[in-house]
Amino acid sequence: MKMVSAVIKPFKLDDVREALSEIGVQGVTVTEVKGFGRQKGHTELYRGAEYVVDFLPKVKIDVAISADMLDKVIDAISKAANTGKIGDGKIFVYDLEQVIRIRTGESGEEAL
Numbered sequence: 167m168k169m170v171s172a173v174i175k176p177f178k179l180d181d182v183r184e185a186l187s188e189i190g191v192q193g194v195t196v197t198e199v200k201g202f203g204r205q206k207g208h209t210e211l212y213r214g215a216e217y218v219v220d221f222l223p224k225v226k227i228d229v230a231i232s233a234d235m236l237d238k239v240i241d242a243i244s245k246a247a248n249t250g251k252i253g254d255g256k257i258f259v260y261d262l263e264q265v266i267r268i269r270t271g272e273s274g275e276e277a278l
Contacts, residue, residue: 185246
């Protein structure tokens with residue numbers, strides 16, 4: 167089992183959710199986050215004053231999947247979140263040792 171975490175631009179969330187749904191991913195957790203990478207924030211003008219925005223708003227998507235779905239999930243997220251511009255985001259993949267469904271007590275891949 168794998169845990170895939172993707173940090174993407176907020177306006178791409180619906181596109182990514184639809185792409186994951188099309189390949190059969192059923193559960194997704196979404197968190198609003200802030201951060202920066204190579205783009206290192208930007209400068210904005212507000213009421214005549216210039217200020218630096220260090221942390222940019224992003225969305226983090228977490229998906230727990232079976233290992234055989236990994237390539238499809240990475241491909242779906244990559245294509246749906248891509249704008250071709252700096253700050254498109256990153257995808258992280260972790261090994262997932264155990265999953266337990268609280269309601270039924272199922273564990274392993276049955277709990278996904």
